[in-house]
Amino acid sequence: MIATPIRQRTRRDEDAEALEQALNESLQPDFLAQIVHAENELRQLKLVASARARADVPSSTPALIDDDDDDDDDVDAPDDVVAAALEPANLEDLNADVPCCHMPERMLMLVLEFLDEDTIGNFSNTCHHFHRAASDEHVYEMMCRRVFTVQSRGRAVKLGKFSSWAHMFRNRPRVKYHGFYALRISYYKEPEWNMWTDLPKNAILQAIYYRYFNFRSDGTFLYAMTHRHPRETAELMRQRDTETIFVGNYHFARGQVHAVVPMRHGTLEFIFRMASRWRAPNTQLVLLSHALYQPSDVGLQRPHHFDVNDEAFNFRRFWHL
Numbered sequence: 001m002i003a004t005p006i007r008q009r010t011r012r013d014e015d016a017e018a019l020e021q022a023l024n025e026s027l028q029p030d031f032l033a034q035i036v037h038a039e040n041e042l043r044q045l046k047l048v049a050s051a052r053a054r055a056d057v058p059s060s061t062p063a064l065i066d067d068d069d070d071d072d073d074d075v076d077a078p079d080d081v082v083a084a085a086l087e088p089a090n091l092e093d094l095n096a097d098v099p100c101c102h103m104p105e106r107m108l109m110l111v112l113e114f115l116d117e118d119t120i121g122n123f124s125n126t127c128h129h130f131h132r133a134a135s136d137e138h139v140y141e142m143m144c145r146r147v148f149t150v151q152s153r154g155r156a157v158k159l160g161k162f163s164s165w166a167h168m169f170r171n172r173p174r175v176k177y178h179g180f181y182a183l184r185i186s187y188y189k190e191p192e193w194n195m196w197t198d199l200p201k202n203a204i205l206q207a208i209y210y211r212y213f214n215f216r217s218d219g220t221f222l223y224a225m226t227h228r229h230p231r232e233t234a235e236l237m238r239q240r241d242t243e244t245i246f247v248g249n250y251h252f253a254r255g256q257v258h259a260v261v262p263m264r265h266g267t268l269e270f271i272f273r274m275a276s277r278w279r280a281p282n283t284q285l286v287l288l289s290h291a292l293y294q295p296s297d298v299g300l301q302r303p304h305h306f307d308v309n310d311e312a313f314n315f316r317r318f319w320h321l
Contacts, residue, residue, distance in 0.1 A: 109136070211313070
């Protein structure tokens, strides 16, 4: 009997194996299967909670008498689903080995007193323990008194129509910090023709400029009207460029933002209404009034109003501002 000779590997076989290995490495995880698995775990947790609730009912409760005709309408859960639901869920604490995640809540409260509102929001997204500590009503009261006392010119902060301090912080209008509200203005115009104009005939120019409002936690704000991009303007605001950036004061009155800023040619006054962009609250300023006061008008009694068309300033986040 003649033995079959061993087939030698060729370059084509090596290329096919390399291609198969590359395809296996490029396969993406099945996100749909992960979503279905997560939904099944949530459903099992709900079944466990309902089973525990039924077990906590006192045995002295009189049983209800059901008719035989209604037995056919009851749908029983499969035995394997009920058994899986009654088993303890494998919920592993991913932060069990992190020492700072096990700090007492009293110490966390002391730490939160030195953080601003946006940092507290990021702090609460770290783990369940931090989220529970940052969601305390005392923390919301501290943030409300800190924010609304400044933005309402030192008036006392009371709950009033709000049911809790958390409800007030989430629903009462306020300006956001660590960023600026920006408006991009664009229009077309004809160039001014003279003997030095090198533009072609019938040329049309596009003018683009921006307005920026960066509100601070001390009741002041930075204002700029420039052609610079938001990233460049953020750096100018951080450096307090006196040629471009001007400092003013703002406050809330009857739910509206009043901002007054002195300029070289006079004093500007803006009145805004807070609005929401998409589902994020207080991320948009709607311009209601824009007035100019001459330098001689010390008491700000004779304003010159400009036309406004409900222009909306959208908030952009810059953490270093």
